Amino acid sequence: MSARDRRPEEETDINITPMLDIVFIMLIFFIVSTSFVKETGIDPRRPVAETAVPMPQGNILIGVDINGQVWMNNRAIPVRQVRTEVEISVNENPESSAILVTDQAAPTGVVLDVMEQVRLGGVTHIAVAAEPEST
Numbered sequence: 001m002s003a004r005d006r007r008p009e010e011e012t013d014i015n016i017t018p019m020l021d022i023v024f025i026m027l028i029f030f031i032v033s034t035s036f037v038k039e040t041g042i043d044p045r046r047p048v049a050e051t052a053v054p055m056p057q058g059n060i061l062i063g064v065d066i067n068g069q070v071w072m073n074n075r076a077i078p079v080r081q082v083r084t085e086v087e088i089s090v091n092e093n094p095e096s097s098a099i100l101v102t103d104q105a106a107p108t109g110v111v112l113d114v115m116e117q118v119r120l121g122g123v124t125h126i127a128v129a130a131e132p133e134s135t
Contacts, residue, residue, distance in 0.1 A: 060089045060098040068110040079113050086121025097125040
């Protein structure tokens with residue numbers, strides 16, 4: 001064999017950089033598009049209502065337990081702090097809506113105080129979570 005007929009062996013490397021770019025872009029997409037569910041911190045016995053209808057979940061959830069304790073973001077807060085928390089949520093999303101998740105035996109006065117604080121915080125659409133009446 002002559003020197004002309006010999007081909008130098010080429011090393012073939014697989015370039016994984018484009019694949020890593022795609023994986024990172026997909027990761028960023030899923031992180032950005034994920035909606036995080038906020039919880040109230042309680043699991044009350046909801047009141048039953050004949051007119052209860054499923055609604056899309058509001059982005060401000062406020063819980064009131066049987067003892068009249070107010071819960072937001074998995075922590076107990078005083079009623080007067082509800083307005084501040086709601087204002088923060090409204091600044092993040094101006095079209096916020098609030099859902100009150102109350103126990104059926106929760107004190108009505110506390111529920112009304114919470115509703116007033118939510119309205120003062122800038123949210124006009126407030127719903128009370130209820131279980132549909134079983135037929």
